[in-house]
Amino acid sequence: MKTLIAVGVCVALLAVPGTADAQGMWDLATDFSTTTNDDTSTWSYRKGPRDTHTVLPNFGDFGPFTPGPKQGGWGGGAEDWSNPYLIWNNTPFVQNWYGSVPDIPAGSVFGTPAGDSELIASWLSPITGQVDISAEIVFRQDHGPGSNGIDYHIDLNNSAGNLLTGSLGDATSLAGTTTGPLGVSGQSVSAGNRINLVMDSQGTGAYDVLGVALTITQVPEPATLAMLATLLGVCLLGMRAPRPL
Numbered sequence: 001m002k003t004l005i006a007v008g009v010c011v012a013l014l015a016v017p018g019t020a021d022a023q024g025m026w027d028l029a030t031d032f033s034t035t036t037n038d039d040t041s042t043w044s045y046r047k048g049p050r051d052t053h054t055v056l057p058n059f060g061d062f063g064p065f066t067p068g069p070k071q072g073g074w075g076g077g078a079e080d081w082s083n084p085y086l087i088w089n090n091t092p093f094v095q096n097w098y099g100s101v102p103d104i105p106a107g108s109v110f111g112t113p114a115g116d117s118e119l120i121a122s123w124l125s126p127i128t129g130q131v132d133i134s135a136e137i138v139f140r141q142d143h144g145p146g147s148n149g150i151d152y153h154i155d156l157n158n159s160a161g162n163l164l165t166g167s168l169g170d171a172t173s174l175a176g177t178t179t180g181p182l183g184v185s186g187q188s189v190s191a192g193n194r195i196n197l198v199m200d201s202q203g204t205g206a207y208d209v210l211g212v213a214l215t216i217t218q219v220p221e222p223a224t225l226a227m228l229a230t231l232l233g234v235c236l237l238g239m240r241a242p243r244p245l
């Protein structure tokens with residue numbers, strides 16, 4: 001009987017909300033939408049200026065890719081190079097784009113800021129609490145004429161809430177040049193706040209093809225952690241209880 005109770009407690013433990021499950025973790029690539037991009041969507045794909053950014057207006061196909069097919073992304077429209085764009089490799093294959101952008105991983109997101117407009121991946125918080133922010137930016141193409149690297153920022157709502165800033169690359173950077181893991185821990189947010197990953201070309205935007213990763217993870221509140229610890233203790237004690245002969 002005690003064992004059955006312990007099993008029930010363990011099931012309850014696994015069901016406690018607030019742990020890092022599908023309800024408490026948001027990922028730019030996993031959650032990428034091919035149908036929704038507006039001011040109310042949890043993820044939106046946007047263009048600068050940084051403090052007055054707007055959504056990229058249209059979804060269209062970009063290509064060619066090898067092995068293909070063409071991949072969909074948000075921008076000004078299909079293969080509109082005048083706007084920033086953000087594309088999702090929605091295949092199980094590593095893709096090569098235009099023969100000069102190699103090794104775009106399956107399921108990953110990549111894009112380019114325009115010369116006079118930032119590329120922004122934005123998360124609209126559905127919760128009030130604390131979150132951990134993790135990100136990484138990597139060049140997917142060797143640099144060439146007109147490219148001098150990028151500046152990047154992670155901010156809360158706008159530049160006044162800047163959380164992290166840096167620069168990446170120069171005119172000689174090779175594909176694979178990366179920021180490495182970027183992170184902000186225990187950031188307080190309210191429902192309706194935005195976490196923005198902002199990427200801005202230092203040159204014309206040519207050759208600045210960027211792999212973009214961004215994950216937001218809800219931090220369990222202390223009361224939730226205490227409850228989890230109590231449940232875990234009960235679970236372990238129940239599992240260790242001797243069975244009657």
